[in-house]
Amino acid sequence: MLQEMIFAGFGGQGVLSMGTLLAYAAMKEGKEVSWMPSYGPEMRGGTANCIVNISDQPISSPIVSEYDVAVVLNQPSLKKFESRVKKDGILIWESTNIKEPPTRTDINVYGLPAIDKATHELKNVKVMNMIVLGALVKINKIVKKESLLIALRETLPERHHHLIPLNKKAIEMGMKLI
Amino acid sequence: MKKGYELIYKRPKTLLSKRMHYCPGCFHSTVHKMLMEVVEEMDIQEKTIGVCPVGCSVFAYDYLDVDMQEAAHGRAAAVATGIKRMLPDRIVFSYQGDGDLAAIGTAETIHACNRGENFTFIFINNGIYGMTGGQMAPTTLEGQKTTTSPYGRKPDTAGMPIKMAEIVSLFERVAYVERVSCNTPANARKTKRAIRKAFEFQMQGLGTTFIEVASNCPSGWKCTPEESLNWLKEHVFPYFPLGVFKEPAKEKV
Amino acid sequence: MAEIKLMKGNEALAEAAIRAGLQGYFGYPITPQSEVIEYLAVQEPKHDYVLIQAESELAAVNMLYGSSGAGARVMTTTSSPGFTLMQEGISYLACTELPCVLVNVVRGGPGLGTIQASQGDYFQAVKGGGHGDYHIIVLGPNSVQEMVDHIFLAFELADKYCNPVMLLADGAIGQMMEKVTLPEPIPYKPNKPWATTGKTPDRKRNILTSLFIESEEMEKRNLRLQEKFKKITQNEIQYEEYQTDDAEIIVVAFGLCSRISKRAVDIGRESGIKMGLFRPITLWPFPLKQLEEIASRKNVKFFISIEMNAGQMVEDVKLAVCGKKPVHFFGRLGGIVPTPDETFNAIKSKI
Numbered sequence A: 001m002l003q004e005m006i007f008a009g010f011g012g013q014g015v016l017s018m019g020t021l022l023a024y025a026a027m028k029e030g031k032e033v034s035w036m037p038s039y040g041p042e043m044r045g046g047t048a049n050c051i052v053n054i055s056d057q058p059i060s061s062p063i064v065s066e067y068d069v070a071v072v073l074n075q076p077s078l079k080k081f082e083s084r085v086k087k088d089g090i091l092i093w094e095s096t097n098i099k100e101p102p103t104r105t106d107i108n109v110y111g112l113p114a115i116d117k118a119t120h121e122l123k124n125v126k127v128m129n130m131i132v133l134g135a136l137v138k139i140n141k142i143v144k145k146e147s148l149l150i151a152l153r154e155t156l157p158e159r160h161h162h163l164i165p166l167n168k169k170a171i172e173m174g175m176k177l178i
Numbered sequence B: 001m002k003k004g005y006e007l008i009y010k011r012p013k014t015l016l017s018k019r020m021h022y023c024p025g026c027f028h029s030t031v032h033k034m035l036m037e038v039v040e041e042m043d044i045q046e047k048t049i050g051v052c053p054v055g056c057s058v059f060a061y062d063y064l065d066v067d068m069q070e071a072a073h074g075r076a077a078a079v080a081t082g083i084k085r086m087l088p089d090r091i092v093f094s095y096q097g098d099g100d101l102a103a104i105g106t107a108e109t110i111h112a113c114n115r116g117e118n119f120t121f122i123f124i125n126n127g128i129y130g131m132t133g134g135q136m137a138p139t140t141l142e143g144q145k146t147t148t149s150p151y152g153r154k155p156d157t158a159g160m161p162i163k164m165a166e167i168v169s170l171f172e173r174v175a176y177v178e179r180v181s182c183n184t185p186a187n188a189r190k191t192k193r194a195i196r197k198a199f200e201f202q203m204q205g206l207g208t209t210f211i212e213v214a215s216n217c218p219s220g221w222k223c224t225p226e227e228s229l230n231w232l233k234e235h236v237f238p239y240f241p242l243g244v245f246k247e248p249a250k251e252k253v
Numbered sequence C: 001m002a003e004i005k006l007m008k009g010n011e012a013l014a015e016a017a018i019r020a021g022l023q024g025y026f027g028y029p030i031t032p033q034s035e036v037i038e039y040l041a042v043q044e045p046k047h048d049y050v051l052i053q054a055e056s057e058l059a060a061v062n063m064l065y066g067s068s069g070a071g072a073r074v075m076t077t078t079s080s081p082g083f084t085l086m087q088e089g090i091s092y093l094a095c096t097e098l099p100c101v102l103v104n105v106v107r108g109g110p111g112l113g114t115i116q117a118s119q120g121d122y123f124q125a126v127k128g129g130g131h132g133d134y135h136i137i138v139l140g141p142n143s144v145q146e147m148v149d150h151i152f153l154a155f156e157l158a159d160k161y162c163n164p165v166m167l168l169a170d171g172a173i174g175q176m177m178e179k180v181t182l183p184e185p186i187p188y189k190p191n192k193p194w195a196t197t198g199k200t201p202d203r204k205r206n207i208l209t210s211l212f213i214e215s216e217e218m219e220k221r222n223l224r225l226q227e228k229f230k231k232i233t234q235n236e237i238q239y240e241e242y243q244t245d246d247a248e249i250i251v252v253a254f255g256l257c258s259r260i261s262k263r264a265v266d267i268g269r270e271s272g273i274k275m276g277l278f279r280p281i282t283l284w285p286f287p288l289k290q291l292e293e294i295a296s297r298k299n300v301k302f303f304i305s306i307e308m309n310a311g312q313m314v315e316d317v318k319l320a321v322c323g324k325k326p327v328h329f330f331g332r333l334g335g336i337v338p339t340p341d342e343t344f345n346a347i348k349s350k351i
Helices: A015-028 A073-083 A114-120 A125-140 A145-155 A158-177 B029-042 B057-064 B078-084 B097-104 B104-114 B164-168 B185-203 B225-239 C007-019 C035-046 C057-069 C080-096 C123-126 C144-161 C169-177 C213-236 C255-270 C288-296 C313-321 C340-348
Strands: A005-008 A034-038 A048-054 A069-071 A085-094 A108-111 B048-052 B066-072 B090-098 B120-125 B173-183 B206-216 B243-246 C003-008 C024-027 C050-053 C076-079 C101-105 C137-139 C162-172 C177-182 C238-241 C249-250 C275-280 C282-284 C302-307 C327-331
Touching: A005 A073, A005 C275, A015 A034, A015 A048, A015 A125, A015 C003, A015 C162, A015 C169, A015 C177, A034 C169, A034 C249, A048 A073, A048 C327, A069 A073, A069 A125, A085 A125, A085 C238, A108 C050, A114 A125, A114 A158, A114 B097, A125 A158, B029 B057, B029 B090, B029 B120, B029 B185, B048 B057, B048 B078, B057 B066, B057 B078, B066 B164, B066 C057, B078 B097, B078 C007, B078 C024, B078 C035, B078 C050, B078 C057, B090 B097, B090 B185, B097 B104, B104 B164, B104 B206, B104 C057, B120 B164, B120 B185, B173 B185, B173 C249, B206 B225, B225 C007, B243 C282, C003 C007, C003 C302, C007 C035, C007 C076, C007 C101, C007 C144, C007 C162, C007 C177, C024 C035, C024 C057, C035 C050, C057 C076, C057 C080, C057 C101, C076 C080, C080 C101, C080 C123, C080 C162, C080 C213, C101 C144, C101 C169, C101 C282, C123 C162, C123 C177, C123 C282, C144 C162, C144 C169, C144 C177, C144 C302, C162 C169, C169 C255, C238 C313, C249 C313, C249 C327, C255 C275, C255 C302, C255 C340, C275 C288, C288 C313, C302 C313, C313 C327, C327 C340
Parallel strands: A005 A069, A069 A085, A085 A108, B048 B066, B048 B090, B090 B120, B120 B206, B173 B206, C024 C050, C024 C076, C076 C101, C101 C162, C137 C162, C249 C275, C249 C302, C302 C327
Antiparallel strands: A005 A048, A034 A048, A034 C177, B173 B243, C003 C177, C137 C282, C238 C275
């Protein structure tokens, strides 16, 4: 089974690390993965995105034009990627920040107030991306929660390990939102 | 040797017995000999690696009996950097002319000096492009005629001659800078002493060592060898003064 | 033990170089490959390679020359504009016959261009971007794993033939992360009697030069190089075929485009079109004979070259096919990576 996903938002919202964590977790489960970032000036505060492909088979093209899943954290990304979700695919959008919601009815749409939840309930807006990621894996079961936790431990630098419990909490919160 | 005769001079073993292509009166051959005498006297032939430039001394490796690399025009400092960093216990020198070191290769020269690369520059500054037929060099004197400054070098359009020894002595990691010449036997001996000092400092790992030889070019200057010596004294030395510009502090040596 | 990691192409190639026994790296930062020097800078204290951030690509390639001449296993990496600056040094390295590894993580040009992925430097890489008659061996990795594998292969070929070997990658492969198996480090013991390490009494002085002022001598060196290039062509060609056995349409693509094209082939097969992919792995030497053989097959109707440029490799495909079958081209320019769908549609439009 091949899942082609895009994660998009403002630079700094953690879209690249969300994708990295997911790819790493999938690799830990023995799957084939590719993680393809947009790079360049976008990194400095503009829009950023990464395409993550996860499959049981070797991945042919790391770049695709239509996605099984789109995770969008800002309005420009929703505008750009809503139309590129495959029919019956999944679109997750951040509803505190995005004012004009998606309009398609032939796909599965999930609006998550992740920024609001992270700010008020977890007191740290930065883990907003983990809430979204938790929701995603609950929806499409692409990796196990345990694999994400392993990925957190193995990809976060030691000096950030004290943040693992908070990230775990955020992932679990996201799963509960679905 | 005949009985009653005393051997007072011989070619250093490190200088190959070969007729040189240099013009009569040119300092290149003198500096080659000084350099190889130093290598012989310090017994460092097995440890010495040289880099040739593009210019009149492009064939220096035909005469110097040490391992040598031929660099692209201007890149001798980068090539020497590569050699010395891989083989830090060897003695490495680049042998470059003014076009090579101070025009096309200025960036490489400046940055090797700034990093304090631990090799020795031997910089032959004769104020002209000898090999290609006497064109203007970055060190050509104001008013000096060359084939590309037929009415004399004009500072308004060509700038003033670059004083490399003075410039590189500003870098913190450059250990030793001296400008010498070979216009008299005494000065030639000073050149040899300077090369030896530079190699000794290099062996101590003190940083970049830089010997500028205020040199001549009878063919390019269109004069006799003797006239070239006078030109040096009258015109070159006043602008490019001989002497030590930088030396390691005594406690380091 | 071999290690499995999730790594960016640029970082994987840097790690591979360390494991292949890297002794010297010289480079100048340029997007999209600066991760290579950054990675090597972080790892430097744990290893004993020399790392210099040079003042320019010009200086970097000449440091490569000096250190290769001193007998070391050395590498530089850059991206398109930087690779242009290196051409001077590469011509000298090729003529002097110095082994070294060069990596061009290509971005879109010409000029300052864009930092996005491109294959616009194919001509420069395979036809010899510098002056004179020479070739460097060119490998076209198409995955993060091959960034690793090709680094090992490149060092091996460089030493075997005393010739520069390059990886022609692109910004996407440099920037993307994939699962990668890192092989065990290999102990590197150079055997380079020609290196300038200091003249010992048991041998003549070693001179490394590309200057042969007598035409007869220069011709002799040239003939020696040509002889070597012939041998490389006979022995080192690598390519990959996918579904070509019964194919009527042969898609030719290298690097990232070969993966996109593979997907396009799958799309084609699903809709009943008999397509196959021919992927040159060595871009120089180019698998001319292999393509020629395919062109002679009765069932093959046409070839199409898919590239991220205005049509460069397609000229080599035409040389190979030699008029036996039509050869088409589809490409995107300026740093745009074609998608499998548009690639498939482009192929289909030629039927």
